[in-house]
Amino acid sequence: MDFFVILYSVINMDIERLLISLNKTKFRGSFHLNNKMKEYVLTKSITKIESDCYDLITKRLAPAVIPNDGKQTPMRQVHPVFIAQHATGTCCRGCLERIHHIPKNRELTKEEIDYIVKVIMTWITNEIK
Numbered sequence: 001m002d003f004f005v006i007l008y009s010v011i012n013m014d015i016e017r018l019l020i021s022l023n024k025t026k027f028r029g030s031f032h033l034n035n036k037m038k039e040y041v042l043t044k045s046i047t048k049i050e051s052d053c054y055d056l057i058t059k060r061l062a063p064a065v066i067p068n069d070g071k072q073t074p075m076r077q078v079h080p081v082f083i084a085q086h087a088t089g090t091c092c093r094g095c096l097e098r099i100h101h102i103p104k105n106r107e108l109t110k111e112e113i114d115y116i117v118k119v120i121m122t123w124i125t126n127e128i129k
């Protein structure tokens, strides 16, 4: 295995471990996709949901200043990514700072966006298994 393959699987293991511990908490663990949302993922395909995820995170989470931070992510089952955000602590910059140690009051980097999308997509993939 080359170095990057090893590095990649270490990151995946860390994400899985984080998701397991979040799932044990009362608030985060209460979020799950309903059947309609699961069907939505399967119909649209994981690739399409991932591209939606990039768009949503870039628009609603990446800017340095977000006037309604903490309230920008709907709790209703209107898009699987929103539900995943609450389950994974990536719903707002406050939670990102607390749970993922990504500081607020500055724009997210490309690497941070990639990481957040990976966390969300891992959660969604686990939900539809």
Ligand SMILES: [Zn+2]
Pocket: 070, 089, 090, 091, 092, 093, 094, 095, 096
């Ligand atoms: Zn939040």
